[in-house]
Amino acid sequence: QKEVEQDPGPLSVPEGAIVSLNCTYSNSAFQYFMWYRQYSRKGPELLMYTYSSGNKEDGRFTAQVDKSSKYISLFIRDSQPSDSATYLCAMTYTGKLIFGQGTTLQVKP
């Protein structure tokens, strides 16, 4: 069993839709939870990171962590075609960083 599980998709939504991306994990030692966005042929770009359970909002993006269920989510409101990318969840303890496989999102105009 992988430490971090993420549905690779692809996920296709119409412009303006609310997008929900999710990851589950098995290691209780994970302390920080992150979401990265990666465009084709580019390096991952950090969107948000959270430490505790609960919600964190940044513009159209909301990250949610439920440590009791070992489940994290990223919500994208009013999705735009420019949001089309691969979204990677990642988790860390000490210096190690473990990524999910990434979900490919396409937002259609």
Place this chain on the structure above:
Amino acid sequence: EAQVTQNPRYLITVTGKKLTVTCSQNMNHEYMSWYRQDPGLGLRQIYYSMNVEVTDKGDVPEGYKVSRKEKRNFPLILESPSPNQTSLYFCASSPAGGAYEQYFGPGTRLTVT
């Protein structure tokens, strides 16, 4: 401009020929790390360095070496590359004491024939 740079960006080499991929950051970050990205396997950590005195293995360190002699540089060394090391490699750095705010370089695409 604050950034992580990698060189070369593209490299084609032959089995067994030693190579080094350089990584440099100009943000005075303590933490640096290397990853490889492969289709179906995602991003996997090779090595990381919490600071110039501490370097440790990630999930896939076999066949790689690293060196952290100064804060800004963290080269990745392949002493005897093999075809299974053909991959897209990313270097990253973080200002914090851990791995949770990492900024990635543009990537190095390596092909070993």
